[in-house]
Amino acid sequence: MAAINAVTDLTVEGDIGVVTLNSPPVNALSAQVREGLKGAFEAAIADPAVQAIVLICEGKTFIAGADISEFGKAMTGPSLQDVQNTIENAPKPVVAAIHGTALGGGLEVALVAHYRVAVPSAKAGLPEVNIGLLPGAGGTQRLPRIVGVEKALEMVTSGQHVPAKAALAMGLFDSLVEEGALRDGAIAFARVVLAEGRPLKKVRDLSDKVEAARGKPEIFAEFRKANARKFRGFLAPENNIKCIEAAVNLPFDEGLKEERRLFMELMTGSQSAAQRYVFFAERQAAKIPDVPDDTSTIPVKKVGVIGAGTMGGGISMNFLNAGIPVTIIEAKQENLDRGVGIIRKNYENTARKGRLTQDDVEKRMGLLTPSMHLEDLADCDLIIEAVFELMEIKKDVFGKLDKIAKPGAILATNTSYLDVDQIAAVTSRPESVIGLHFFSPANVMRLLEIVRGEKTDKSVIATAMKLSKTIGKVGVLVGVCFGFVGNRMLAQRQREAQKLILEGAMPWDVDRVLYEFGLPMGPFAMSDLAGLDIGWDPAKTSSSTVREVLCEMDRRGQKNGKGFYDYDENRVAKPSPEVEKVILDFAQKRQIQRREISDQEILERCLYPMVNEGAKILEEGKAIRASDIDIVWINGYGWPVYRGGPMFWGELVGLDKVLAGMKAFQEKHGDDFKPSALLERLVAEGKGFKDA
Ligand code: 3HC
Numbered sequence: 103m104a105a106i107n108a109v110t111d112l113t114v115e116g117d118i119g120v121v122t123l124n125s126p127p128v129n130a131l132s133a134q135v136r137e138g139l140k141g142a143f144e145a146a147i148a149d150p151a152v153q154a155i156v157l158i159c160e161g162k163t164f165i166a167g168a169d170i171s172e173f174g175k176a177m178t179g180p181s182l183q184d185v186q187n188t189i190e191n192a193p194k195p196v197v198a199a200i201h202g203t204a205l206g207g208g209l210e211v212a213l214v215a216h217y218r219v220a221v222p223s224a225k226a227g228l229p230e231v232n233i234g235l236l237p238g239a240g241g242t243q244r245l246p247r248i249v250g251v252e253k254a255l256e257m258v259t260s261g262q263h264v265p266a267k268a269a270l271a272m273g274l275f276d277s278l279v280e281e282g283a284l285r286d287g288a289i290a291f292a293r294v295v296l297a298e299g300r301p302l303k304k305v306r307d308l309s310d311k312v313e314a315a316r317g318k319p320e321i322f323a324e325f326r327k328a329n330a331r332k333f334r335g336f337l338a339p340e341n342n343i344k345c346i347e348a349a350v351n352l353p354f355d356e357g358l359k360e361e362r363r364l365f366m367e368l369m370t371g372s373q374s375a376a377q378r379y380v381f382f383a384e385r386q387a388a389k390i391p392d393v394p395d396d397t398s399t400i401p402v403k404k405v406g407v408i409g410a411g412t413m414g415g416g417i418s419m420n421f422l423n424a425g426i427p428v429t430i431i432e433a434k435q436e437n438l439d440r441g442v443g444i445i446r447k448n449y450e451n452t453a454r455k456g457r458l459t460q461d462d463v464e465k466r467m468g469l470l471t472p473s474m475h476l477e478d479l480a481d482c483d484l485i486i487e488a489v490f491e492l493m494e495i496k497k498d499v500f501g502k503l504d505k506i507a508k509p510g511a512i513l514a515t516n517t518s519y520l521d522v523d524q525i526a527a528v529t530s531r532p533e534s535v536i537g538l539h540f541f542s543p544a545n546v547m548r549l550l551e552i553v554r555g556e557k558t559d560k561s562v563i564a565t566a567m568k569l570s571k572t573i574g575k576v577g578v579l580v581g582v583c584f585g586f587v588g589n590r591m592l593a594q595r596q597r598e599a600q601k602l603i604l605e606g607a608m609p610w611d612v613d614r615v616l617y618e619f620g621l622p623m624g625p626f627a628m629s630d631l632a633g634l635d636i637g638w639d640p641a642k643t644s645s646s647t648v649r650e651v652l653c654e655m656d657r658r659g660q661k662n663g664k665g666f667y668d669y670d671e672n673r674v675a676k677p678s679p680e681v682e683k684v685i686l687d688f689a690q691k692r693q694i695q696r697r698e699i700s701d702q703e704i705l706e707r708c709l710y711p712m713v714n715e716g717a718k719i720l721e722e723g724k725a726i727r728a729s730d731i732d733i734v735w736i737n738g739y740g741w742p743v744y745r746g747g748p749m750f751w752g753e754l755v756g757l758d759k760v761l762a763g764m765k766a767f768q769e770k771h772g773d774d775f776k777p778s779a780l781l782e783r784l785v786a787e788g789k790g791f792k793d794a
C-alpha cells in the first residue's frame with residue numbers, strides 16, 4: 103500500500119489498483135482530496151501491473167461533494183476539472199464504488215469513471231440547487247446523457263437523493279453489489295470488465311438521450327410552468343434548467359463552458375452565499391456550548407401528548423411517523439374522538455396521494471393510544487402538554503403530571519408565549535421541565551424551538567436536541583422570554599403592519615411587498631388563514647382595532663369567505679372595498695392623516711424592527727447565536743432561504759443602514775423603534791452579529 107497523501111492511498115491487488123479516500127466527515131473534495139485523487143490516479147495509470155482502477159471511500163460515505171467551506175476562498179491545488187480529466191482519460195477502466203451518498207461534485211467524480219457500482223443503501227444526487235448553485239463539474243452535461251432530460255431536470259432542480267435501486271434502473275449505476283461487501287464487489291466487477299474486454303465508457307460520448315430532446319423547447323417551457331410556484335424567487339433552478347438546455351443544444355465542450363458561466367453567476371451572487379450560510383448555520387444550531395456532544399441522553403421509547411387539538415394531533419404524528427408509540431389525552435371524549443379522527447384523516451389523505459400505504463396508515467394508528475386519563479402517562483419517557491394557552495390550566499396539568507410521571511421523565515410544554523420557569527415551578531422536578539415549541543402544522547413545519555428553563559437539566563436538553571433529529575425537525579435552543587425567538591420577533595412585524603394600514607397603506611400593499619420579498623404570504627393573508635377571531639371574545643369586544651371591527655362584522659377570515667380580503671369559492675383573495683372603508687373610517691376617527699407609503703418604507707418598517715429585536719434577543723442571551731435566529735425564521739415562518747434569515751439579511755443590507763433607519767423611524771414614530779444597545783455597539787465598532 104502506498105500513501106499518496108494524508109487522505110489518499112493506492113493499493114494494488116493483483117491487476118486492480120484501489121484508490122481509497124479517507125477524509126472525514128464526508129470525503130468532501132477539499133484541495134487535499136483533489137491532490138490525493140490526482141496523484142493516486144496518475145500513479146495507478148503509470149503502474150504497469152494495474153489493469154483497472156477502483157475508487158472507493160472510507161467512512162460513512164462516498165464523496166459528498168465539493169468542500170463547501172472552501173467556496174469564496176482562493177483555490178489551491180489541482181482543480182476538480184483537472185482531476186476529472188485524469189480519471190476520464192485513464193487508459194484503463196475506472197470503477198467508482200459507492201456507499202452512503204454520492205452527491206454534487208462526488209457524483210460528478212463518479213460520472214467520469216467508466217463504471218459505477220454501489221451497495222443497495224447508497225444514494226446519488228446533485229443537490230447543489232439547495233445551496234443556490236448548480237453542478238459545476240460537468241454534472242448538468244453528463245446526467246441528461248444517462249438519465250434523459252426529464253429526469254435530469256427533476257434531479258438538478260430538486261436536489262433529491264436517488265436511492266440505489268432507482269439509480270440502477272435509470273442507468274446511473276451499472277451494478278449493485280452486496281451490502282457490506284463493496285470493496286470486493288467492485289474489484290470483482292472491474293475484473294469482469296477486463297475479462298469481457300468492455301469498453302472505457304465515457305458518459306460525455308453518449309448522445310441519444312440528449313438528441314431525443316433536441317428541437318423540443320416545449321419540454322423546458324412546460325417544466326418551468328409546472329414548477330413556477332416552487333421556484334419563485336430562487337435564481338438557481340433557472341440556471342440549472344438553462345444548463346440542461348445547453349446539454350441538449352450544444353456540443354459537450356460548449357455545454358461545459360455554458361455550465362461554468364452559469365455556475366459562476368450563481369457562485370458570486372448573494373443567494374448562494376445566503377444558502378451556503380444556512381447550510382452551516384443549521385448544523386451549527388445543533389451545537390450547544392455547555393452541553394457537549396457526549397452529554398448523556400434519556401431513551402425516549404414512549405411519548406404522552408396532552409390535548410388533541412390543532413397542535414397535539416400534529417405533534418403526535420411526528421412520533422408515530424418515527425415508530426414511537428404515543429398516548430394522547432383529552433379532557434372530553436368528543437374532543438378525543440375528533441382529534442384522533444383528524445390524525446387518521448391526515449394519514450389517509452397522504453395514502454391517497456400515494457405517499458403512504460394503507461398498511462403504513464394502520465401501523466401508525468396502531469401506535470396511538472387515545473385516553474381520558476392522565477394516569478395512563480405513568481410509563482411515558484416524554485410527556486408534551488398542548489392544552490389551552492392559559493397559565494392556570496398549564497399549572498394545573500403540570501401539578502398533576504408531577505404526581506403521575508415516572509422519575510426522570512421529561513415534562514414538556516408546547517406553550518407559545520408563557521413562562522416555562524413558572525410552569526416548572528409547580529413541579530417538584532423543574533430540572534425535568536422544558537419547552538418544546540412546535541409550529542403549526544406541527545407534522546409539517548421543520549422548526550422546533552427548544553426552550554431551556556432556568557433549571558432544565560443538560561441531559562434533558564441533549565435529549566430534546568437529539569429527538570428533534572429523530573423526528574425530522576431542526577431543533578434550536580432558545581431561552582425563556584415572551585414569545586421566545588420566533589413569535590417575539592413576529593410581534594414586531596405584526597405591530598408595524600397594523601400601524602401601516604392606518605397611516606396610508608392597505609393590507610394588500612403590505613402583503614404584496616412581503617410576498618415579493620419572498621415570504622409565503624403577508625401578515626394580513628396570514629391572519630385570514632388562521633382566522634381573525636382567534637382570541638376574540640364577542641362579549642368583550644370594543645372596536646378598538648381594525649381586526650376587532652372586522653370580527654364584529656362577521657369577517658372572520660378564509661373560513662367564512664371574508665376577512666381582510668374577500669374570497670371567492672376557490673379561496674382566491676381579492677381586495678375588499680368594505681375593509682378599505684373600515685380602515686379609512688378607523689384612521690379618520692383616530693385623526694390619522696393618511697399619506698402615500700412607499701414599498702421601501704413598508705419593507706423597512708416591517709423588517710428593521712425584527713432585526714433589532716433579534717439583536718435584543720442576542721443581547722439577553724435568549725439565543726446562542728445570530729445564525730440560530732435565522733434558522734428559526736427559515737424553518738418556522740417561511741423566511742426565504744435565499745435571503746439567509748433576518749439577521750443575515752440585516753447584515754447584507756448593512757447594520758449601519760438598519761440602525762440609521764431605526765433612528766429615523768424612532769424620531770417620527772416613537773420608541774417602538776428604539777435601537778438595541780447591541781446594534782448600536784456593533785455599528786460603532788464596525789462589527790457583525792457573529793462578533794456579538
Ligand atoms: N463540504 C464541507 N463540509 C461538509 C459538506 C461539504 N460538501 N457536507 C457535509 N459537511 C460537513 C457538515 O458541515 C458537518 O460538519 P460538522 O460535523 O462540523 O457540523 C459534517 O460534514 C457532517 O454533515 P451532516 O451533519 O450533514 O451529516 P449527515 O450524515 O446528516 O449528512 C450529507 C451527510 C448527506 C452528506 C449532508 O452533509 C449533505 O447533504 N452535505 C452536502 C452535500 C452537498 O450539498 N454537496 C454538493 C456540494 S456543492 C458541489 O459539489 C459543487 C460541485 O458541483 C462543483
Ligand code: NAI
Pocket residue numbers: 408409410411412413414431432433434437487488489490491492495499516517518519539540541542
Ligand atoms: P386547541 O384549542 O386546538 O387544542 C387544545 C386542546 O386541549 C383542546 O382539544 C382541549 O379540549 C384540550 N384540553 C384543554 N384542557 C385540557 C386538559 N386539562 N386535559 C386534556 N386536554 C385538555 O389549541 P392549540 O392551537 O392546539 O394550542 C395548544 C397549545 O399549543 C397552546 O399552548 C398554544 O399556545 C400552543 N401552540 C399553538 C400553535 C398554533 O398555531 N395553534 C402553534 C404553537 C404552539
